[in-house]
Amino acid sequence: MEFRVLVADDEQAISSAIAYALRREGFQVETAADGEEALHKTASFHPHALVLDVMMPKLTGYDVCRKLENRKDIGILLLTVKNDIVDKLVGLELGADDYMTKPFDLREVVARVKALCRRLEKNAAPAEQTNTIHLGALTLHLEQRALFLHEEPISLTPKEFDLLALLLTHLKRVYTREELLDLVWGMDYDGGTRTVDIHIQRLRAKLGSEYQHLLQTVYGIGYKAVGDL
Secondary structure, eight states: OEEEEEOOSOOOHHHHHHHHHHTTTTOOOEEEEEHHHHHHHHHOOOOSSEEEESSSSSHHHHHHHHHHTTTTTTTTEEEEEEEOHHHHHHHHHTOOEEEEEESSOOHHHHHHHHHHHHHHHHOOOOOTTEEEETTEEEEEETTTEEEEEEEEEEEEOOHHHHHHHHHHHHTTTTHHHHEEEEEEOOOOOTTTTTHHHOOOOOOOHHHHHGGGEEEEEEEETTTEEEOOO
């Protein structure tokens, strides 16, 4: 499978360097110079992954994340010159999957994009296959990567889905934050274990008061899912 990657950065030298490195690894690559162009090219190019600079004209990387929040078929790697944990958390809360701070090693950018695409490929499945989890009015379609509550679709980012699917397929199994970080993100992730907490919070908010209790905190350890309604 030939993966498509969109690189959006207003610094042409950076976007060109990343694009060149990715093309050498077999990726099909397009570039964009601002957030507005990134959205237009996302609609026409249909990338599997988006390497997105935070500070861009017209629309910031955060703005682009907000507008793509419902696109669970795109992995997002954010780039920024900032190194403040608050900036990282904002990006993760808006649905980004990974985060890197400038300056960076191009080899690591390529490795992280490969990891994003591998996870998307691994989780892709023919639509006709069904493998579902039913918990009351909550239905999780593992093969179709879809969540429904009272038969209404609930939009999840790729990482939110992966995290929820892992927990619901292993009910009552307690995972440490480090285990979840490794199993869901699949690599040494510089966002730290706080990343897991943010995604759990986002999932609870989307599950609502009726089902947020399914994801329980095991204090001092991590998290588990329960099937008790």
